[in-house]
Amino acid sequence: AQKVTQAQTEISVVEKEDVTLDCVYETRDTTYYLFWYKQPPSGELVFLIRRNSFDEQNEISGRYSWNFQKSTSSFNFTITASQVVDSAVYFCALSEAQTSGTYKYIFGTGTRLKVLA
Amino acid sequence: DAMVIQNPRYQVTQFGKPVTLSCSQTLNHNVMYWYQQKSSQAPKLLFHYYDKDFNNEADTPDNFQSRRPNTSFCFLDIRSPGLGDAAMYLCATSRGDVSYEQYFGPGTRLTVT
Numbered sequence: 001a002q003k004v005t006q007a008q009t010e011i012s013v014v015e016k017e018d019v020t021l022d023c024v025y026e027t028r029d030t031t032y033y034l035f036w037y038k039q040p041p042s043g044e045l046v047f048l049i050r051r052n053s054f055d056e057q058n059e060i061s062g063r064y065s066w067n068f069q070k071s072t073s074s075f076n077f078t079i080t081a082s083q084v085v086d087s088a089v090y091f092c093a094l095s096e097a098q099t100s101g102t103y104k105y106i107f108g109t110g111t112r113l114k115v116l117a
Numbered sequence: 118d119a120m121v122i123q124n125p126r127y128q129v130t131q132f133g134k135p136v137t138l139s140c141s142q143t144l145n146h147n148v149m150y151w152y153q154q155k156s157s158q159a160p161k162l163l164f165h166y167y168d169k170d171f172n173n174e175a176d177t178p179d180n181f182q183s184r185r186p187n188t189s190f191c192f193l194d195i196r197s198p199g200l201g202d203a204a205m206y207l208c209a210t211s212r213g214d215v216s217y218e219q220y221f222g223p224g225t226r227l228t229v230t
Contacts, residue, residue, distance in 0.1 A: 035218060042223065091159060
C-alpha cells in the first residue's frame with residue numbers, strides 16, 4: 001500500500017538556521033510523483049515542487065532545496081537560512097497510478113515548522 | 118490573477134441542516150477536488166471531478182455530495198451535517214490527473230452547532 005511518512009511532527013529553529021524536513025514514502029509502482037506543499041497559518045496550501053520517479057536530480061530554488069533518493073525512498077526538503085515567514089506546516093505527498101488508470105493521491109501527516117526570531 | 122476561490126470563508130450551520138460550500142476557478146483546469154482537513158491532520162480527499170466525470174473516494178460518507186455545473190464551478194453539499202463534519206474544506210484544481218500539482222483555494226471553515 002502506498003504510504004507517506006513525515007516522522008517530524010514539529011520542528012523549531014532559530015532564524016537563519018538551516019532545517020531539513022524528512023519525507024519517506026512507500027509504493028509498489030515504478031511510476032509515481034512526489035510533491036511538497038506549504039500550508040501557512042492562513043490555511044491555503046501552496047505547491048512547492050513536483051518530482052517524478054524517473055528524475056532523481058536534486059533541485060534548488062532560492063533557499064529551498066530537495067533531495068530525492070530512490071534507494072532510501074526519501075524526498076527530503078531543506079530550507080537554508082530559515083526566516084520567520086517560513087513558519088508553516090509542510091506536507092509531502094505521493095501520487096501513483098492505480099489499476100483503474102486513475103492516480104491515487106495521498107498526503108503525509110505534515111511537519112509544523114516554527115522559525116523563531 | 119488566476120486563482121481558486123472559495124466562498125464563504127467561514128460557515129456556521131446547525132446540526133442536520135443542509136449546507137453548500139462553493140468553489141470557483143479561473144485556471145481553466147480540468148480537475149477539481151474537494152478535501153476535508155481536520156485540525157492538525159493531513160487533507161483527506163473526498164472526491165474529484167475530471168471534467169464532468171465524478172470520482173468518489175471509497176470511504177467518503179454518503180452525506181457528502183458534489184456538483185460541477187460547468188468547468189469553473191464546483192459545489193460541496195453536506196446533506197445532514199453532524200458535529201464530526203466540522204472541519205476546513207479545501208477545494209483544489211489541477212490541469213490533469215493527480216500526477217500534476219494541485220492549486221488550492223483558501224478553504225472554508227465549517228462549524229456545526
